[in-house]
Amino acid sequence: MSKPTPFTISIKQSKLDAIARKVRDFEWIDVPEGKDASDGWSYGADQTYLKEFCAYWLDGYDWRHWEAQLNSLPQFIATVNDIDIHYVHVKGSNPENPPLLITHGWPGSFFEFFDVLDRIANPAEYGGEEADGRDVIAPSIPGYAFSGRPQKPMGPRAVAALWNAFMRDALGIESYIAQGGDWGAIISGWIAFDHSKDKQGGCLAVHLNFLGVRGHMEPKTDEDQAWMQHSAGMQLFETAYLQIQGTKPLSLTMGMSDSPVGQAAWILEKFYTWGDVKNGDIESAFTKDHLLTNLMLYVATDTFNTATWMYRGVFEEGGVNLPPGETIDIPTGIANFPGDTVYSWPPRSMVEAGYSNIVQWTDHEKGGHFAALEQPDAFVADVMAFLKQAPTR
Amino acid sequence: MHPSIAADPFTISVADHELADLKQRLANTRFPNEPDGNDSWDYGTNLSYMERLIEYWRDDYDWRAAEARLNRFDHFRTTISGDDLGLPDEDHQIHFIYERGSGKNPRPLILTHGWPSTFAEFEHVIEPLAHPERFGGNEEDAFDVIVPSLLGFGFSSKPRTPLGPSAIAELWHCLMTRVLGYDRYCAQAGDWGSYVTSRLALQHGDQLDAIHLTMLPLRPAISGGGEPVTQEEADWIKNMRGWWAQEEGYRVIQGTKPMALAFAVTDSPAGLAGWLADKYYRLGDTEKSHPYEGMDQRFPMDMILTQLSIYWFTGTINSANTLYKAGPMERTDKLKPGERVAVPTAYSEYPMDVLPRTPESWGSRCYDIKRWRFMEKGGHFAALEEPEIFTRDVQDAFRELLGKI
Numbered sequence: 128m129s130k131p132t133p134f135t136i137s138i139k140q141s142k143l144d145a146i147a148r149k150v151r152d153f154e155w156i157d158v159p160e161g162k163d164a165s166d167g168w169s170y171g172a173d174q175t176y177l178k179e180f181c182a183y184w185l186d187g188y189d190w191r192h193w194e195a196q197l198n199s200l201p202q203f204i205a206t207v208n209d210i211d212i213h214y215v216h217v218k219g220s221n222p223e224n225p226p227l228l229i230t231h232g233w234p235g236s237f238f239e240f241f242d243v244l245d246r247i248a249n250p251a252e253y254g255g256e257e258a259d260g261r262d263v264i265a266p267s268i269p270g271y272a273f274s275g276r277p278q279k280p281m282g283p284r285a286v287a288a289l290w291n292a293f294m295r296d297a298l299g300i301e302s303y304i305a306q307g308g309d310w311g312a313i314i315s316g317w318i319a320f321d322h323s324k325d326k327q328g329g330c331l332a333v334h335l336n337f338l339g340v341r342g343h344m345e346p347k348t349d350e351d352q353a354w355m356q357h358s359a360g361m362q363l364f365e366t367a368y369l370q371i372q373g374t375k376p377l378s379l380t381m382g383m384s385d386s387p388v389g390q391a392a393w394i395l396e397k398f399y400t401w402g403d404v405k406n407g408d409i410e411s412a413f414t415k416d417h418l419l420t421n422l423m424l425y426v427a428t429d430t431f432n433t434a435t436w437m438y439r440g441v442f443e444e445g446g447v448n449l450p451p452g453e454t455i456d457i458p459t460g461i462a463n464f465p466g467d468t469v470y471s472w473p474p475r476s477m478v479e480a481g482y483s484n485i486v487q488w489t490d491h492e493k494g495g496h497f498a499a500l501e502q503p504d505a506f507v508a509d510v511m512a513f514l515k516q517a518p519t520r
Numbered sequence: 521m522h523p524s525i526a527a528d529p530f531t532i533s534v535a536d537h538e539l540a541d542l543k544q545r546l547a548n549t550r551f552p553n554e555p556d557g558n559d560s561w562d563y564g565t566n567l568s569y570m571e572r573l574i575e576y577w578r579d580d581y582d583w584r585a586a587e588a589r590l591n592r593f594d595h596f597r598t599t600i601s602g603d604d605l606g607l608p609d610e611d612h613q614i615h616f617i618y619e620r621g622s623g624k625n626p627r628p629l630i631l632t633h634g635w636p637s638t639f640a641e642f643e644h645v646i647e648p649l650a651h652p653e654r655f656g657g658n659e660e661d662a663f664d665v666i667v668p669s670l671l672g673f674g675f676s677s678k679p680r681t682p683l684g685p686s687a688i689a690e691l692w693h694c695l696m697t698r699v700l701g702y703d704r705y706c707a708q709a710g711d712w713g714s715y716v717t718s719r720l721a722l723q724h725g726d727q728l729d730a731i732h733l734t735m736l737p738l739r740p741a742i743s744g745g746g747e748p749v750t751q752e753e754a755d756w757i758k759n760m761r762g763w764w765a766q767e768e769g770y771r772v773i774q775g776t777k778p779m780a781l782a783f784a785v786t787d788s789p790a791g792l793a794g795w796l797a798d799k800y801y802r803l804g805d806t807e808k809s810h811p812y813e814g815m816d817q818r819f820p821m822d823m824i825l826t827q828l829s830i831y832w833f834t835g836t837i838n839s840a841n842t843l844y845k846a847g848p849m850e851r852t853d854k855l856k857p858g859e860r861v862a863v864p865t866a867y868s869e870y871p872m873d874v875l876p877r878t879p880e881s882w883g884s885r886c887y888d889i890k891r892w893r894f895m896e897k898g899g900h901f902a903a904l905e906e907p908e909i910f911t912r913d914v915q916d917a918f919r920e921l922l923g924k925i
Contacts, residue, residue, distance in 0.1 A: 145548075149548070149787070153783075153787055154786070154787075154835075156782060156783070156786045156835065156838055157678045157835070157838070157839065158779065158838075159679070159680065159681065159682050159839075159842060160680045160681060170777065170778055170779040170842070170845065171777035171778055171779025171780030171781065171782065172777075172779050172780050172782075172783065173779075174779070177783070276553065278555065278556040279555035279556055279557075279558075280555060280563075363776075364776050365776070366772070367769065367772035367773035367775070367776045367777060368773065368777075368780070370768065370769040370772050370773070371769030371770065371772070371773050372769075373769075374564075374766055374767070374769045375563060375564030375565075375769055375770075375798060376563055376564055377552065377554060377563045377564035377565050377566070377567065377794065378564030378565045378769075378770070378794055378795055378797075378798045379564065379769075379781075379794075379795070380552040380564075380794075381551070381552060381565060381570055381788075381790050381791050381793065381794020381795070382781075382784035382785045382787075382788045382790065382791015382792065382794055382795060383552075383784045383791065384550050384551060384552040385548075385549050385550050385551070385784070385787070385788035385790050385791050386783065386784040386787040386788040386791055388783050388784075388787055389783045389784020389785070389787050389788060389791065390784065391783070392779070392780055392781075392782070392783035392784065393780050393781070393783075393784065396777060396779075396780040429550065429552075431552070432552030432553060433552075433553065436555075439563065
């Protein structure tokens with residue numbers, strides 16, 4: 128355990144030059160045509176878009192600008208259980224409120240929360256009430272961005288234990304509320320289950336925008352059946368990334384680690400597929416600057432490989448199912464952003480198989496898997512509404 | 521030279537600047553880290569193996585020597601119009617080696633490789649099969665040997681519209697009959713090649729004398745009147761499913777989103793090697809107790825780097841991977857009720873990883889199995905791993921099958 132030390136991002140120029148050189152030297156490839164490949168993304172990443180994206184990467188995008196933006200967030204490193212944890216800690220307007228611990232997923236990063244952290248911490252500056260503010264802590268998962276690498280693959284349940292120790296022992300925070308999507312939702316779910324107050328942990332309530340940890344879901348209605356069927360269909364066509372990352376990450380990451388454009392293709396495909404993308408235009412949901420800043424947190428930190436380890440870790444831990452008959456019982460908020468059609472929420476009764484105390488459920492009209500980045504207003508409003516009714520101790 | 525055939529002689533010749541570019545990329549490789557103490561291939565391709573391989577590829581491997589060796593064969597390229605065969609309107613360049621056999625009446629035999637292999641898999645069996653008398657065998661066993669590069673692989677062209685095994689079978693039949701002028705022929709294959717060959721036998725069985733396979737890709741119709749699965753078959757299927765759950769990541773990504781992967785493995789020779797090496801390790805008859813000793817023994821670095829270099833210099837990794845998407849899209853691996861390969865079939869199963877032996881009854885559901893063998897050694901890349909055993913087995917099998925006709 129070490130005292131938190133302030134942290135500033137500073138990527139070496141030689142590193143940026145090496146990345147640019149590889150992007151510039153990329154030789155575009157022969158791509159299939161024909162009826163099934165016509166929309167450009169149906170075989171994976173769309174080379175036409177990727178060309179435009181890489182041209183902007185080289186000649187339009189300014190990492191130093193975004194680095195300064197990221198550095199406007201107060202960042203720290205604390206060492207817990209021998210792992211360096213990088214995190215943003217925004218001080219809030221009302222220290223009486225329990226802090227919010229907010230966790231990203233794959234292939235996202237703490238940058239997803241760039242526009243929402245201060246709004247949650249200091250609502251008075253954005254037209255809200257000072258009394259509703261609180262500290263907000265957004266860590267990078269081990270193996271991601273500026274956090275340390277675990278010695279071997281670590282799963283979300285282990286990260287949940289690490290987060291609880293981090294909040295309590297490194298930051299001295301006794302009680303907190305957890306929020307997350309993607310891995311962040313799975314980690315937060317395990318925090319809610321393993322580290323709630325009545326299990327001597329610090330977690331008071333949990334807010335999720337992704338179904339991770341779950342109970343035994345038994346379809347009863349037609350609606351339930353339809354969701355199960357949809358989910359099984361998605362298993363067939365949309366989970367290859369998960370299988371390869373979960374079984375043979377090194378076979379994949381030999382190439383990804385060596386190729387910035389390769390990483391861009393692998394990661395952009397996920398933003399395209401999981402984001403609330405309209406008319407086949409990825410930029411209907413994300414700007415190039417946002418996509419690139421998130422991507423650079425993989426490429427420039429050489430963490431593509433270790434970021435995939437969570438998929439191996441979750442298999443080794445035994446998955447995301449709660450023990451039979453058990454549920455998460457602390458107050459739970461669910462935010463359903465419908466643009467993520469791969470990981471859509473099942474009907475509420477199915478979610479309740481694992482969550483006995485859902486106090487807020489909001490069906491949004493737009494926004495997808497990366498809700499905080501895609502729809503920051505709606506995301507903040509949802510989280511603030513939940514925090515207002517969450518327990519304070 | 522073979523003035524009578526409608527194909528152009530072809531010589532492999534990689535430009536100097538391509539070699540320099542490859543060396544540069546290898547020198548600039550950024551490797552991932554690996555879990556502490558990892559000395560297995562449990563997480564995919566082992567890092568210590570890769571670091572040695574990449575260093576050897578950069579400093580020691582001699583592509584020019586491999587190129588000269590492969591050029592000792594007569595290579596050709598021929599253009600086949602898809603339109604003429606009822607396929608999408610596109611001209612395909614098919615690369616093939618053509619080694620005329622000894623004696624008066626060698627039988628034509630087309631050998632088809634799979635993924636992640638190339639035509640070079642057959643380098644060491646072409647001459648023994650074409651000229652058995654030079655290798656202690658009998659001239660009467662000689663074949664005219666035809667070794668094509670699968671469409672989208674090696675020196676064949678990359679299809680603009682991805683094509684699967686049934687379509688490629690049409691190209692093969694055109695190659696054998698129209699381009700090379702044979703009325704009847706034999707075929708041998710493993711992996712994707714066995715799928716092409718099985719489709720060939722279904723689509724043009726009247727002109728095939730016999731086939732020899734080292735993999736059985738067709739699936740029988742069980743529901744709809746087929747024989748129910750036996751206990752032995754059910755156990756085998758269950759074993760296979762368990763194995764695939766751990767192994768199928770590569771084929772799932774290639775079968776759904778090959779272009780999510782394509783950019784990294786086209787940009788990075790280390791990425792190409794990392795993606796493919798695990799398949800040789802896992803599917804070859806590789807001793808697996810050390811991170812690289814067993815691998816080097818089974819697939820010496822010169823051997824594996826020739827395979828990888830062919831993918832690299834031809835830029836075909838994406839078009840090759842895409843076969844996993846184009847193949848299933850054809851929906852031709854599952855037989856319809858009553859459908860079966862009627863061409864006499866020999867099957868030789870080489871030991872592969874921890875997989876249990878295929879029940880013969882399973883093979884007989886889809887093929888007219890005339891000969892069924894379990895081989896002692898040699899894995900998924902048998903012609904490369906055990907060329908002498910492979911050659912003898914192919915000779916024996918066809919002698920047996922053709923004698924019975």
